[in-house]
Amino acid sequence: MDPTSGRRAAENGLSARERTRRKIIEAAIDLLERGGRDAVTTRAVADAAGLQPPALYRLFGDKEGLLDAVAEHGFAQFLAAKDLTGTDEDPVRELRTGWDTAVEFGLANPALYVLMYGEPTRASAVFRMGLEILMERIRRLAAAGLLRVGEDLAAQIINATARGAVLTWLSLPENARDPALLTTLREAMVSAVTTEEPAVREQGPAGAALALHASLPEQNALTSAEQHLLAEWLKRLYE
Structure with a gap:
């Protein structure tokens, strides 16, 4: 199994909440690496993850x-x-x-x-x-x-x-x-x-x-x- 299909299989075993949480974290890491900590705003992360900011607040406070x-x-x-x-x-x-x-x-x-x-x-x-x-x-x-x-x-x-x-x-x-x-x-x-x-x-x-x-x-x-x-x-x- 190649890494991509292995990761997809692992993600399929996650709940919708866990998949959303992972998507947000990965979007935040991408912004962090490209623009530093100042680039990681709730609005920017939500946009990058294709979500609304309230989703972030529900999951992370x-x-x-x-x-x-x-x-x-x-x-x-x-x-x-x-x-x-x-x-x-x-x-x-x-x-x-x-x-x-x-x-x-x-x-x-x-x-x-x-x-x-x-x-x-x-x-x-x-x-x-x-x-x-x-x-x-x-x-x-x-x-x-x-x-x-x-x-x-x-x-x-x-x-x-x-x-x-x-x-x-x-x-x-x-x-x-x-x-x-x-x-x-x-x-x-x-x-x-x-x-x-x-x-x-x-x-x-x-x-x-x-x-x-x-x-x-x-x-x-x-x-x-x-x-x-x-x-x-x-x-x-x-x-």
Whole structure:
């Protein structure tokens, strides 16, 4: 089945309300990408979707509700583009691949990306799902003894470098965009977050504490209270 017929089949399974909602969101994304956020007015979106403005208000409440739905749709598209299997045996290579995927999505969907990540208040359930996928990958690094910093800081570094890479690239004139910028930022992120060798081989307790901390959710020998206490002790050793 070709992609067009597959999409048509999926749409045929939607209710009339869901089809209308999708049509409005797709019209809004098209306006967003062609004219930026200012182009996304309720009147313009309604016209582009072949509807009257009251239809938008019934489904989304107001323009901000529509933009929230557009951002949610963007996060869902992003997750659909990611490899969620977690089967890569090399967690550092998996980290690089995930970072590249995030940056490539931003470069391919610039206005949508800015809406999704430029306004923290638009974080959604799908966004939080993506963050949990990232945290799982970070925990695999830690369990392998390859995490240089704490898990939360690692997530912040990964997100900050990916967003910074996309927004900086988009701010540059096309003739000034050097792919080395993206590669350099990615490798700086990898160096900041991971160790070249498993940390548990290094002198001192920090690497072993990181690895053990990442493995705590997978064991059942301790009570939840004991796990919490041990986690606090381990964090003191590696932070």
